[in-house]
């Protein structure tokens with residue numbers, strides 16, 4: 493797991509190195525006619541050089557509007573795949589080939605097919621944190637910001653929800669009219685947030701509201717003042733009269749939350765809320781990626797066509813971020 497610096501301050505050499513790399517990235521971006529998209533969980537310095545920072549839903553929307561030839565996606569593999577699925581004529585690059593998602597790896601095509609055979613009357617809703625192959629075998633995709641809306645939209649009474657069991661349980665609570673068949677997957681980062689962490693943070697910051705991501709355990713969600721996706725957190729904290737928040741999701745969120753709300757305080761309840769895969773992307777790798785046009789993410793056409801329909805169905809039923 494990457495080390496976290498206590499005061500987050502850089503020394504002179506690091507500042508100069510970062511400046512040099514950022515300038516190089518700017519030049520390379522022009523040369524390649526590229527755009528840089530970063531996920532909300534990326535390192536601060538990556539969010540700083542990105543053309544925009546967003547969640548998977550926004551990424552899916554933006555990817556269809558981009559006019560650049562090259563999209564550098566600073567995130568994890570399934571996100572770059574989504575960009576490529578929606579935009580096959582563009583070159584989509586993932587700066588670090590190994591940046592995967594353990595949650596997305598908790599389901600295989602074979603296991604999903606077996607589950608579908610077991611429940612032939614069920615619709616398959618796949619969380620966007622899944623591979624293109626899994627999307628191609630699902631009826632509709634969802635993100636944490638629209639999962640409730642998407643499940644409600646399914647005509648079937650039964651829904652196989654893959655692969656995040658915690659998000660699935662949260663949806664079940666909100667959509668009692670459906671029977672949700674859960675998958676045994678989870679996000680290791682969100683799973684590390686415990687009730688004890690939240691209790692300690694609430695004790696330390698008694699005026700703060702606790703906002704939690706639905707990938708957290710149900711016991712942790714029970715302690716939340718508000719449950720929402722990353723996009724929902726930006727919206728909620730901005731609109732709220734509250735001045736202090738305990739943030740129950742990956743710590744990369746702090747960068748934009750603080751930037752957009754300079755008058756408010758944000759606290760992370762534990763330093764374990766860090767996704768090692770998201771943090772693999774550094775300025776050096778972004779520069780290398782643009783220079784060498786690596787690592788291109790492409791989805792085989794047979795899978796892409798089907799996965800695209802799954803993503804497009806999601807976009808057609810989605811209204812706003814929660």
Ligand code: CIZ
Nearest residue numbers: 547548635636721722723
């Ligand atoms: O949808 C996403 O990008 C993820 C992984 C979480 C969120 O709530 O934005």
